[in-house]
Amino acid sequence: MGSVKYDGIYKDLREKIEERVYPFQQFLPSEHRLIETYQCSRNTVRRAIAALISEGYVQALQGKGVQVLYQPRPKSQYSLGRIESFQEASVRNRQQVHTQVVHFEELTVDAALAEQLPFPVGTELYYIQRVRNLDGLALIIDHNYFRRDVAAGLTPEIAQGSIYAYLEGTLNVNIVTTMRMVTVERVTPLDEQYLDLGDMNCVAVVSNSTFNADGVLFEYTRSRHRPDHFVFYDQAQRQRGGGPR
16 A cells, blocks of 8 residues: 555656646645645655656755756657656657557577577567557657567557556566667668658667566567657766766
C-alpha cells in the first residue's frame, strides 16, 4: 500500500508540474502541507519528492523548499535517464499516437547477426519494425529485438500496442536497467520509405540494451528519429572533489 500511495503522489505532482499548476522556479507546497493534502506519512511524501528530483523536475534547496526546474518544451521530450514505453512518453507529451507494425519475424542469431547485436549465437529472438506516428506524422521507426524466452507469446497485435505493458502486466517481467547510446546517422532507404523526413538527410538514433531483474539482456532496440521533432534530455549533478579539470 505504501508504494502505491507514494507512486500516486509522485504522478499527481508530476502532472501538476507539467500542467504548470506549479510553474518553473515556483516552490512546491511545504512538506507539512503535502502530508495534509495527501493524508500520508512524511516518508511517503519524501519518496515522491525524491523521485521528482531524480528525474529533474524539482530541486530541494536547503532552508527554502522544493523548487520546480521543469520547463515545457515545444518538441517531444525523451529522457535518457528514464525507462518508459513509447505509449507512456506520448501520454506525457500529450500527443496523438499510432503505431504500425511493418515487419514481424522470429529468428535465431547466427555468426553474422551476432556481430551487429549484443546477443550470442543461437539466441532466439523476435525482430519487429514499428513505425511511430505522432500527431499524424511518421517520425520514428523502431527496430526491436526481444528474446523469445523472456517475451514469450509476443504477437504483431501486442507489438502494435505496448510491448512493455505486455511484459510487465502479463508476463510479470521486472524491467530494471537500460544502457543507451545516441548517435546521428545518415538516412537509409528504409527510413525514406516509412518516415516523413521532409528535407532531413540524417536521423537521431537511440540504441537501448535493456536488462531484467535477473540481469538478462532481453531487449535491444534501435530507434531512428526525425531529429527536428525531438529533444533528448538528461540531468546531471556535480560531485564535489572530482579532481582537477
